[in-house]
Amino acid sequence: MKQISSRFSIAVHILSLIAVSSKDCTGDFIAGSVNTNPVIIRRIMGMLKKAGLVDIRPGVGGASLLKDRDQITLLDVYRAVEVIEDGQLFNFHDDPNPQCPVGRNIEAALRSEMKEAQSAMEQRLAQVNLSQLAAQFV
Amino acid sequence: MKQISSRFSIAVHILSLIAVSSKDCTGDFIAGSVNTNPVIIRRIMGMLKKAGLVDIRPGVGGASLLKDRDQITLLDVYRAVEVIEDGQLFNFHDDPNPQCPVGRNIEAALRSEMKEAQSAMEQRLAQVNLSQLAAQFV
DNA sequence: CACCGTTGTAACCATTGTAGTTACTACACG
DNA sequence: CGTGTAGTAACTACAATGGTTACAACGGTG
Numbered sequence: 028m029k030q031i032s033s034r035f036s037i038a039v040h041i042l043s044l045i046a047v048s049s050k051d052c053t054g055d056f057i058a059g060s061v062n063t064n065p066v067i068i069r070r071i072m073g074m075l076k077k078a079g080l081v082d083i084r085p086g087v088g089g090a091s092l093l094k095d096r097d098q099i100t101l102l103d104v105y106r107a108v109e110v111i112e113d114g115q116l117f118n119f120h121d122d123p124n125p126q127c128p129v130g131r132n133i134e135a136a137l138r139s140e141m142k143e144a145q146s147a148m149e150q151r152l153a154q155v156n157l158s159q160l161a162a163q164f165v
Numbered sequence: 166m167k168q169i170s171s172r173f174s175i176a177v178h179i180l181s182l183i184a185v186s187s188k189d190c191t192g193d194f195i196a197g198s199v200n201t202n203p204v205i206i207r208r209i210m211g212m213l214k215k216a217g218l219v220d221i222r223p224g225v226g227g228a229s230l231l232k233d234r235d236q237i238t239l240l241d242v243y244r245a246v247e248v249i250e251d252g253q254l255f256n257f258h259d260d261p262n263p264q265c266p267v268g269r270n271i272e273a274a275l276r277s278e279m280k281e282a283q284s285a286m287e288q289r290l291a292q293v294n295l296s297q298l299a300a301q302f303v
Numbered sequence: 304c305a306c307c308g309t310t311g312t313a314a315c316c317a318t319t320g321t322a323g324t325t326a327c328t329a330c331a332c333g
Numbered sequence: 334c335g336t337g338t339a340g341t342a343a344c345t346a347c348a349a350t351g352g353t354t355a356c357a358a359c360g361g362t363g
Contacts, residue, residue, distance in 0.1 A: 028247045029167040029349055030256035032321065037258050039275055044267050053338065060265040061258060064323055069339065086331030088338040101278060109166045118168035120175045120199060127198040129182050132302025137177055140239060140293050148286035155278050164270025167320055170350070191309065202352055207310065224360030226309040 034108040037061055038071050039160070042104060045081065046096050046157050051089035071108060078107035096161065102153040116148070117141035172246040175199055176209050177298070180242060183219065184234050184295050189227035209246060216245035234299065240291040254286070255279035 040061050045052050054072065058065040072090065075081045080099060083090045092099065106114075119138060123130035178199050183190050192210065196203040210228065213219045218237060221228045230237065244252075257276060261268035 028170055028249045029320075030249060031254055032166050033256040033258040034321090035255065036275055036279075040258070040261065040267065040271050043271055044265075047267060055338080060262045060268040062260045062262050062268070063258065065339095066325090066341090067323070069341085073340075083339070084331080085329075085339045086337085088331090101282075111166045111168055116169055117173065118171040120171040120178070120201065122200045123178065124198045124200050127182075128302065129178065129185060130198040130200070133178050133181055133298075136298055136301035137174055140290070140298070141174075144239075144286045144289040147289040148282045151282040151285040152278070160271075160274055160278070163274035164266065167349075172350090193309080203309095204312090204353075205351070207312085211311075221310070222360085223310045223358075224308085226360090 031109060034071055034074075035105055037063070037067070038075060038104045038108045039101065041068065041072060041075065042080065042092070042099065042157055043161055043164075045090050045092055047161055053088040053090075074108050074110075075104075078103070080104070080107060092157075097156045097158040099157045100153045101155045101160075102149050105149070105152055115141075116145040169247060172209055172212075173243055175201070175205070176213060176242045176246045177239065179206065179210060179213065180218065180230070180237065180295055181299055181302075183228050183230055185299055191226040212246050212248075213242075216241070218242070218245060230295075235294045235296040237295045238291045239293045239298075240287050243287070243290055253279070254283040 041057055044057055044060055054065045054068045057072075058068045061068065072081065072083060076083050079093055080103060081090050082093050119134060119141070123134060125131045179195055182195055182198055192203045192206045195210075196206045199206060210219065210221060214221050217231055218241060219228050220231050257272060257279070261272060263269045
């Protein structure tokens with residue numbers, strides 16, 4: 028299966044850098060720490076900006092957090108960069124046969140469980156914020 | 166992002182059919198209820214067979230469960246069909262820069278949280294078995 | 304045994320998401 | 334104005350997915 032995109036881990040990396048770094052964080056500087064192309068960083072920072080997590084200064088460069096470090100959770104970051112259709116982690120096969128009792132009823136039953144499982148994961152992500160994470164790499 | 170493959174929902178559909186159906190479940194019959202190509206069904210049933218969940222009779226056709234309905238959880242099905250590298254739902258970007266304090270330490274910290282989030286989802290899937298699901302479509 | 308329906312695969316295709324690259328424009332400041 | 338940065342568009346390469354056709358292997362039944 029396709030894993031959840033590394034955009035998420037890169038985004039967390041970006042925000043951590045901005046959080047702990049006193050100096051100006053330019054896209055190229057971040058790209059050096061993440062070890063990837065600056066355009067990748069700019070794309071993801073664009074998503075973080077759109078989500079209202081960071082402020083980016085065009086022209087002169089540099090980024091800063093728009094919220095307090097302990098107000099940004101991993102779920103916020105996940106939601107900012109993992110744009111899925113309808114936010115549904117699980118895919119459901121199209122058009123089960125309504126003539127069949129199983130085909131007719133399985134969708135509602137299974138979708139409910141899928142939603143619960145996804146929610147369990149998201150709740151766990153919501154428990155961790157940037158401060159807690161940054162404290163782990165002293 | 167790419168959603169979790171519909172193989173999972175189809176696999177649950179297949180097992181539900183086998184569980185509630187008294188007559189022989191052939192691949193073509195199941196394909197009719199799922200509303201897809203029989204080869205898709207055979208591929209997924211092959212995974213379920215390899216996982217030890219079902220027994221399939223070649224030649225004459227027909228499948229049956231190898232475990233009791235309440236001994237097969239959604240997590241069993243998920244693990245049977247969603248084969249990910251190392252079983253890791255989250256992807257982590259390669260080779261953060263070890264020269265940078267953030268790049269050097271973020272991987273361990275973040276991987277730990279990713280593991281917890283994935284585990285939370287899987288634990289939720291493990292709470293539901295085929296009997297409970299089948300009971301929902303009376 | 305011959306036939307028939309089924310399972311088990313291999314091969315191929317179109318579509319989509321991902322990650323990366325190059326190139327260019329827009330912007331802010333000294 | 335010149336420099337360095339952000340913001341994008343366009344393109345490539347690669348992999349997963351879902352689907353399709355085709356064919357071999359298998360197991361009963363007439």
